[in-house]
Amino acid sequence: MISPLRACNPIVPGTDTTTGCVLSCTDRVALSRKRAPPIAATRLSRVNPKAAAFATTLPALRAQPASTPLAHAQHPRSAGRAIFFTERDYRGDSLVVGDTAAIENLELICDSRSRPFNDRFRSVRIDGPVRVAVFEHSQFRGASTWINRTTPDLGAYSLGQQNKITWDRAISSLQVEPAPSGPLFSDWKARDAERAIRAAYRDVLNRDPDPEGARFYLGRLLDAGWSENQLRDAIRRSGEFRSRDFEAIVRRIYREVFSRDPDASGLAAYTRALSRGQTEAELRAELRRSREGDALSVTAAISRAYRDVLKRDPDPIGLENYRRLVRDKAWDEPHIREDLRSSEEYRRLPRP
Numbered sequence: 001m002i003s004p005l006r007a008c009n010p011i012v013p014g015t016d017t018t019t020g021c022v023l024s025c026t027d028r029v030a031l032s033r034k035r036a037p038p039i040a041a042t043r044l045s046r047v048n049p050k051a052a053a054f055a056t057t058l059p060a061l062r063a064q065p066a067s068t069p070l071a072h073a074q075h076p077r078s079a080g081r082a083i084f085f086t087e088r089d090y091r092g093d094s095l096v097v098g099d100t101a102a103i104e105n106l107e108l109i110c111d112s113r114s115r116p117f118n119d120r121f122r123s124v125r126i127d128g129p130v131r132v133a134v135f136e137h138s139q140f141r142g143a144s145t146w147i148n149r150t151t152p153d154l155g156a157y158s159l160g161q162q163n164k165i166t167w168d169r170a171i172s173s174l175q176v177e178p179a180p181s182g183p184l185f186s187d188w189k190a191r192d193a194e195r196a197i198r199a200a201y202r203d204v205l206n207r208d209p210d211p212e213g214a215r216f217y218l219g220r221l222l223d224a225g226w227s228e229n230q231l232r233d234a235i236r237r238s239g240e241f242r243s244r245d246f247e248a249i250v251r252r253i254y255r256e257v258f259s260r261d262p263d264a265s266g267l268a269a270y271t272r273a274l275s276r277g278q279t280e281a282e283l284r285a286e287l288r289r290s291r292e293g294d295a296l297s298v299t300a301a302i303s304r305a306y307r308d309v310l311k312r313d314p315d316p317i318g319l320e321n322y323r324r325l326v327r328d329k330a331w332d333e334p335h336i337r338e339d340l341r342s343s344e345e346y347r348r349l350p351r352p
Contacts, residue, residue, distance in 0.1 A: 080098070080099040080127065080128030080129050080130035080176075080178060080179075081096055081097060081098045081099060081127050081128060081130065081176070082096075082097050082124055082125070082126055082127070082130060082132045082147075082176045083095070083096050083097075083124065083125040083127065084097070084117070084121040084123075084124050084171075084174075085121065085122060085123045085124065085125070086111070086117070086120045086121060086122060087122055087123065088122050088123050088152060088153045088155070088168075089123060089152045089153070090123050090125050090152065091123075092122070093111040093112065093113075093115075093117075093120075095109065095111075095117055095121075097174065097176045098176065099128070099130045099176050099177060099178050100176070100177060100178065101175075101176050102140075102173070102174065102175040102176070103173055103174050103175075104138060104139050104140060104173050105118075105138040105139065105172065105173060106118040106119075106120075106138070106171065106172050106173060106174070107138065107172070118171075118172050119169050119170060119171065119172060120169070121134075121154060121168070121171045122153065122154055122155065122168040122169075123151060123152050123153060123154060123168075124147055124150065124151050124154065125150045126147070126148075126149055126150045129178060129179045130176050130177065130178055130179055131146060131147065131148050131176075131177060131179045132146070132147040132174060132175070132176050133145070133146055133147075133174065133175045133177070134147060134167060134171045134173075134174045135171070135172060135173045135174065135175075136159060136170050136171075136172060137172050137173065138172045138173050139173060140173050140175065141173075142172075143159040143160050143170075144234075144237060145157060145159075145167065145220075145224075145234070146220075146224070146226055146230045146233075146234070147224070148179075148224060148225045148226065148227075148230075149224075149225055153168065154166065154167040154168040154171075155167070155168035155169075156223075157224065160216075180227075180229075187225070188221045188222055188225075190218070190222065193218055193221040193222055194214070194218060196221065196228050196231060197209055197213075197214055197217050197218060197221070197231065198214075200217075200228070200231050200232045200235055201213070201235065203232070203279040203280075203281060204232055204235045204236055204241060204277075204279060205235065205240060205241060205244075206280050217231055217234070217235075220234070232277075233277075236277045244274075246271045246274040246275050247267060247271050249274060249280060249283075250262055250266075250267055250270045250271050250274065250283070251267070253280060253283055253284050253287065254266070254287070256284070257284060257287040257288055257293055257296070258287065258292060258293070258296065259296075270283055295323075298322075298323055298326050298327075299319065299323070301326075301332075301333040301336065302314055302318075302319055302322045302323065302326075302336060303319075304333070305322075305333055305336040305337045305340060306318070306340065308337070309337055309340040309341055309346060310340055310343075310345055310346060310349070311349070322336050
């Protein structure tokens with residue numbers, strides 16, 4: 001995902017659709033007794049689970065800056081939304097959140113009895129083409145996970161590889177966003193999922209997965225339907241990835257490709273790129289595609305051809321001649337070798 005999850009404006013604690021004023025949790029309950037139930041939370045206790053998906057008829061408000069009062073209720077045009085429930089199997093109090101909306105602190109969002117929703121969600125229903133990211137702490141911090149489909153029991157998913165806490169009592173902020181094109185739930189074969197996990201670990205962490213990590217992410221792919229992008233996003237948000245010495249990685253790859261240390265601007269730019277999710281392989285390829293990298297690659301190819309065919313390093317005139325042919329005539333290494341084998345010097349070489 002994630003490149004990283006994009007930031008969204010938080011939903012305000014409550015809105016009087018008549019006056020447009022931001023209300024506290026207590027004020028919301030008082031208002032609901034006078035008129036209608038709160039817009040963001042509708043009581044759904046003791047209803048038929050099949051009917052629960054449709055019991056909330058008031059759509060969630062679009063996310064709005066907390067400092068900007070709403071002139072009127074703004075409903076999402078898209079049918080996509082997520083409905084969170086405080087009990088398993090879509091029962092209890094509910095909170096409806098439309099697509100492109102985020103809640104940065106569930107302590108500020110209350111049910112019809114003025115109780116905050118923080119750490120109380122136990123099931124979620126996905127309506128339409130959306131996916132949900134949930135976070136352990138407010139302000140989108142702490143452990144996080146993706147929810148791609150309707151889930152009757154969030155207690156089936158732990159917060160991490162070595163964490164016994166489950167998501168049914170741990171959601172403090174969340175984000176709902178339109179799902180990318182393609183299937184919402186990825187249907188993996190076990191062998192393909194294992195191969196994707198190995199590739200993601202090698203690309204993002206530059207190592208093979210440990211058994212515990214492999215089991216954890218295999219469950220996410222097979223049971224939660226994560227895509228490969230969601231898998232890589234999760235690994236990039238891990239503590240191991242965030243604690244890597246990205247400057248040291250940039251210095252090492254510069255020495256591998258250019259045989260020198262990076263300049264200050266290159267060090268800063270590529271350190272930032274790695275911290276945002278660029279892989280070591282991508283950085284190495286980008287450096288090799290640069291003008292300096294291309295020149296070094298051409299020189300290496302010419303030198304290799306000279307040593308294999310003529311058993312010596314290239315002289316300055318020959319090196320410059322073949323550099324020109326590569327640049328102007330698009331010669332590659334086989335062309336260079338063939339030309340060297342047609343030379344007088346090659347014919348004079350002693351044969352074994």
